[in-house]
Amino acid sequence: MVGSFVYGGLPTRVVFGSGTLARLPDEVARLEARRVLVLTTPHQAVEGERVVRLLGDLAAGVYCGAVMHTPAEVTRDAMETLQGAGADCVVSLGGGSTIGLGKALALRTGVNQIAVPTTYAGSEMTPILGETKDGLKTTVRTLDVLPETVIYDVDLTLSLPVGLTGTSGINAIAHAVEALYAQDRNPIVSLMAEEGIRALAAALPRIVERPSDAEARAEALYGAWLCGSCLGTVGMALHHKLCHTLGGSFDLPHAETHTVVLPHAAAYNSAAAPEALARVATALGVADAPQGLFDLAGSVGAKRALKDLGMAEAGIEQAADLAVKNPYWNPRPVDRAAIRDLIARAWAGDRPVAA
Known part of the structure; x- marks a missing residue:
């Protein structure tokens, strides 16, 4: 209903x-x-x-x-x-x-x-x-x-480098993932979100194999439009707060930071938003959404550790402090210790853990 x-x-x-x-x-x-x-x-x-x-x-x-x-x-x-x-x-x-x-x-x-x-x-x-x-x-x-x-x-x-194609596409997917569990989510945006994730997840590996594949490029751009529409229509949550904190405070590259953080933020929220993460998994064609997002990043050759983007390990504590300051709404309460552990795993490039 x-x-x-x-x-x-x-x-x-x-x-x-x-x-x-x-x-x-x-x-x-x-x-x-x-x-x-x-x-x-x-x-x-x-x-x-x-x-x-x-x-x-x-x-x-x-x-x-x-x-x-x-x-x-x-x-x-x-x-x-x-x-x-x-x-x-x-x-x-x-x-x-x-x-x-x-x-x-x-x-x-x-x-x-x-x-x-x-x-x-x-x-x-x-x-x-x-x-x-x-x-x-x-x-x-x-x-x-x-x-x-x-x-x-x-x-x-068509000339977008393969590396940027992958991280830019996963950055777009992040908008749709958070739209599915947004506080002001609605059926229309959820439809766009699931379709946007599906289109990008299907297109990105094809582009890595054949960068000039116009059909795959069109599907990726279509997916990006849908995901961007989601970002523009409903509120975002923990993932975007973390990425704004990391990008602005540590001068990390935008799309690459989203790519690293997304699987971990999804894992953090998985128990609090099971229906949303099930829809993400369906769109990705996998059994587990956070693991599927981590593997998608690997399949397009993206870096999966904040340390590989230039963030020093000493920044983990500062990032955790900033992330819990004026937090965005999130389906799971924002806990400083758990956020610190999330950032530490993202820094190291570990697989996501639903803690």
């Missing part, structure tokens, strides 16, 4: 397919924008120039300084470029770092955003912005940072 629930669909326009980047000028016109600043990371500056050529006279240039965790000083620098160019719209081409910068600019100026994701992070579908200042990462949730339009172009993901 279906009980009472609340579902709020988010007002983002989605354009999905192969070759859809060519529709960017039309999408800019729909927003009635006059000057467009293209945002990228330094690594994707060349791709940003391609977008400038596509936009023609609409383009106000490229800002290619986006970095992980949206540091306040980078946002200030980008603001100067935005205002100096007189731009009323940004096109964020890239992953969570670039899309996060676009959101930070929108929060401060109200500019329209068109996100063109080239990874599977899912940030483009959320009204959530995480920013880092003085070594601490904080999040804000407001429709003011939700992109107006998202263009998913499968062709742009």
Whole structure:
């Protein structure tokens, strides 16, 4: 029997397919924008120039300084470029770092955003912005940072390195896992979550074997869209709190951190959310969800230990202290000793334990 629930669909326009980047000028016109600043990371500056050529006279240039965790000083620098160019719209081409910068600019100026994701992070579908200042990462949730339009172009993901493909995809799966046991979960989001996990879990190993497999790339991007929609619609729990703590305080890579932590967070919550974890297991095609997530990370060649991402063992205690400070809602109470043990296992790369 279906009980009472609340579902709020988010007002983002989605354009999905192969070759859809060519529709960017039309999408800019729909927003009635006059000057467009293209945002990228330094690594994707060349791709940003391609977008400038596509936009023609609409383009106000490229800002290619986006970095992980949206540091306040980078946002200030980008603001100067935005205002100096007189731009009323940004096109964020890239992953969570670039899309996060676009959101930070929108929060401060109200500019329209068109996100063109080239990874599977899912940030483009959320009204959530995480920013880092003085070594601490904080999040804000407001429709003011939700992109107006998202263009998913499968062709742009064909060159995504296999390593980043795996960790970015598991990062997306994390959104769906937590959506299944979210405090405000609902049947619609749960359907999207299970389908998103299934699509990504099926596609990622195929991409590792054949990176140019367009069909697998399309299924992965479809799964990422679903998982990102879950993240944007319901609240997250312990896993995301841990990853924000670790990423912001220890400057760990975002997707890789999610990949390491997810099996352990799922194991922590498995007894408190058995139906949710059973649905995760079904979507993965395994008997045990935390073990299946750990094995999926291994199958795509991802690192499975925080120590391998550059975190010192001395940081375990600090991370535990930060994780229990202002904790997110979680189906299982957040216990400092148990969280410390979880982080220690994730640091060492041990298999998850449902303690």
